[in-house]
Amino acid sequence: MKRICVLGGNGFVGQSLCRLLAGNNWLVRVPSRRHIGNQEPLRTLDGVEIMQCDIHEPARLETLLTGCDAAINLVGILNEKGSDGSGFRHVHVELTRKLIHACQNQGVSRLLHMSALHADAERGPSHYLRSKGEAEQLVVEAGRLGLSATRFCPSIIFGPEDSFFNRFASLLRFAPVFPLACPASRFAPVYVEDVARAFMLSLVDDDTIGQAYNLCGPNTYTLKDLVRYTAQCCGYHRLIIGLNDSASALQARLLGLLPGKPMSYDNYLSLTVDSVCAEGFPARFGTPVAIEEVVPEYLYRG
Ligand SMILES: NC(=O)c1ccc[n+]([C@@H]2O[C@H](COP(=O)([O-])OP(=O)(O)OC[C@H]3O[C@@H](n4cnc5c(N)ncnc54)[C@H](OP(=O)(O)O)[C@@H]3O)[C@@H](O)[C@H]2O)c1
Numbered sequence: 573m574k575r576i577c578v579l580g581g582n583g584f585v586g587q588s589l590c591r592l593l594a595g596n597n598w599l600v601r602v603p604s605r606r607h608i609g610n611q612e613p614l615r616t617l618d619g620v621e622i623m624q625c626d627i628h629e630p631a632r633l634e635t636l637l638t639g640c641d642a643a644i645n646l647v648g649i650l651n652e653k654g655s656d657g658s659g660f661r662h663v664h665v666e667l668t669r670k671l672i673h674a675c676q677n678q679g680v681s682r683l684l685h686m687s688a689l690h691a692d693a694e695r696g697p698s699h700y701l702r703s704k705g706e707a708e709q710l711v712v713e714a715g716r717l718g719l720s721a722t723r724f725c726p727s728i729i730f731g732p733e734d735s736f737f738n739r740f741a742s743l744l745r746f747a748p749v750f751p752l753a754c755p756a757s758r759f760a761p762v763y764v765e766d767v768a769r770a771f772m773l774s775l776v777d778d779d780t781i782g783q784a785y786n787l788c789g790p791n792t793y794t795l796k797d798l799v800r801y802t803a804q805c806c807g808y809h810r811l812i813i814g815l816n817d818s819a820s821a822l823q824a825r826l827l828g829l830l831p832g833k834p835m836s837y838d839n840y841l842s843l844t845v846d847s848v849c850a851e852g853f854p855a856r857f858g859t860p861v862a863i864e865e866v867v868p869e870y871l872y873r874g
Contacts, residue, residue, distance in 0.1 A: 573619075575599040576775075577636050577680075579627055579671065580646030582606065584733050585686070587613055589644070589768040594619035596772060603627050603636055628667060633674040642682035642775060645671055650700065651833045657699035660838075664703040665710065672714045682781075683721040684771050685711045689786055690845045691725060698841035708784070715782050722780045724770060726787035727847040730863055731764030732870040737863075740802045741871050743834075744810055750803075753823045753835065755796035755814030758846040760788035762853070763861040770857035777856065788849035789860050795843070801863070805871035 574597075581590045581602035590600050594617055602622040608615060614622045625632050627647070637643060647667055652659025668685070675683055690696065691704035708723055715721045728736050744750060767787055774780040793801070796814050803810045815823060824840035827833065853860040 573597050573599050574641040575601065575639055576642045576644065577601045577603070577640045578644045578646060579603060579667075580648065580686070581644070582612065582614060582622060583646060584731065584735065585729060585764055585767055586646045587733070588731065588764045589646070589771050590614055590620055591617065592765075592768045592772050598775075601636060601640065603632075628662075628670065630670050630674065633670055634678055637674050637678040637680050640678070640680050642684070643671065643675055643680050644684045644686075644771060646686045648686060648688070648704070650839065651828075651836050652699070652838075655699075655828070655836070655838065657703065660699045660703035661706070664707045668707040668710050672710060672719065675719060676714070676717075681718075681720050682775065683711065683714070683719055684774060685721060685723045687723050687725045687784070689725045689727050689788070689847050689849065697844050698838045700838055700842050701845070720778075720781040722774050722782070723784040724767070724774075724787055725784060726762050726767055727760045727789065727849065728762070729764050729767055730761045730789075730867060734764070736761070737798075737802050737805075737867055737871055739834075740799050741806050744799070744803050744806060744808050747810065749811045749813065750799065751813050751815055751819075751823065752796060752799055753815050753820035753840060754843040755794060755799075755812075757795045757843040758792050758848050759795065759798060760790075760792045760848045761798070761863050762787045762789040763863075763866060766853065766858065766860045770854065773857055780856070785854050785857070786849040786851065787857075788853060790853065790862050792848045793863075798863075801867070802871060805868045807872070 582604040600620045603625045614620045688704045693705035696702035711721045824837045828836035
């Protein structure tokens with residue numbers, strides 16, 4: 573059996589991926605900042621070892637990678653504490669740099685890295701997309717030095733525990749009239765199990781080394797379509813009012829002042845680039861599932 577360390581393995585995508593890896597005979601090591609109580613779903617899964625630790629501490633990271641054949645980096649944030657980009661760089665760029673060093677020091681030769689669609693260190697419109705792009709550059713550079721790395725760049729990811737459809741479902745519940753920022757932004761939602769399968773298959777497919785894969789679902793929708801669809805799945809009759817560009821930016825700035833930042837100006841900037849792919853889901857990773865096949869099952873509120 574091969575051993576793999578999955579940073580961010582206790583998150584939404586991570587839990588699906590770790591279940592899949594464990595079911596395919598990988599021994600999976602998952603660090604988390606959280607206290608690992610009985611309620612953690614991965615805790616009782618055979619083949620998964622989950623532990624509380626600080627992955628930003630280089631020595632800890634090296635210990636985690638000891639004896640591993642591969643590593644996966646799923647760590648990512650959508651919002652930072654301040655607004656100058658340093659929070660995104662700390663999590664996306666600096667952690668990736670530390671992980672690459674740890675892989676090199678521990679002889680871990682295979683790395684799968686989660687980025688985002690249209691991440692771009694120079695031309696990305698937001699701190700989120702620029703920092704994701706910068707992290708990708710580090711991975712590409714490490715590839716030139718011998719690390720067997722593969723990058724994945726998904727559109728929005730959906731699944732029973734997602735924070736996209738579920739978040740809109742919660743907001744719509746209490747809002748008969750729903751003012752929506754960036755209504756015309758386009759997405760190609762991709763199913764979490766399809767993303768997890770792409771990662772797992774890539775581990776045993778050497779042709780994916782050195783490649784980056786955009787991961788999009790089979791259909792594209794505007795944000796307004798998706799919010800309308802969410803309301804429909806929940807059985808809510810709601811008036812959704814698309815805001816123009818300046819009102820969208822203002823709403824994002826105001827929501828960014830609230831605790832937990834339901835939306836931020838940086839999110840608004842990310843939404844200025846459509847999150848859609850020029851090409852279909854990579855055939856080597858199978859056929860992607862559409863939202864209509866899955867979302868109604870977990871959104872239905874009765
Ligand atoms: N979900 C989407 O629609 C989507 C779309 C495109 C790209 N992505 C990317 O896919 C990856 C996984 O996304 P997800 O939806 O699964 O996110 P998630 O549920 O929020 O999980 C992210 C993981 O990152 C870890 N993490 C967050 N902040 C951290 C920090 N400051 N230090 C250390 N660890 C930290 C968390 O670990 P703890 O266990 O310690 O909390 C968590 O397990 C991310 O890189 C994200 O940018 C997601």
